[in-house]
Structures are given as structure tokens and as C-alpha cells.
Amino acid sequence: xxxxxxxxxxxxxxxxxxxxxxxxxxxxxxxxxxxxxxxxxxxxxxxxxxxxxxxxxxxxxxxx
Numbered sequence: 774x775x776x777x778x779x780x781x782x783x784x785x786x787x788x789x790x791x792x793x794x795x796x797x798x799x800x801x802x803x804x805x806x807x808x809x810x811x812x813x814x815x816x817x818x819x820x821x822x823x824x825x826x827x828x829x830x831x832x833x834x835x836x837x
Contacts, residue, residue: 794800821828
């Protein structure tokens with residue numbers, strides 16, 4: 774069983790294509806989406822409420 778090597782020009786072309794795809798705006802956004810946030814950050818948002826608008830409504834209702 775003989776193994777044939779890829780022509781150098783084709784290899785260079787494929788590397789260039791992969792580099793352009795990796796640098797695309799879509800790939801950059803997808804990378805940020807793939808980053809996993811720790812569960813603690815999801816359960817304790819900085820503003821202190823799971824849904825800020827609902828929390829504000831409940832606060833106003835409680836003050837009435």
C-alpha cells in the first residue's frame with residue numbers, strides 16, 4: 774500500500790483557506806459563544822436578579 778504525499782501547492786492553498794476561515798467574523802463570534810461560563814456566574818448575576826425588568830417591577834409593586 775503506497776502513501777502519496779499531497780502536492781506542496783495544494784497544502785499551502787488549504788492552509789491559507791483554513792487561516793482565512795478561522796479569522797472570519799463568524800468564526801470569532803462562534804468562538805466566544807463556545808466559551809463556557811461557570812455555573813456560579815449564571816446563578817449569581819452582577820445586578821442580583823435573574824430577570825432585571827421583573828425584579829424592578831416587583832420592587833415598584835412592593836413599594837406601593
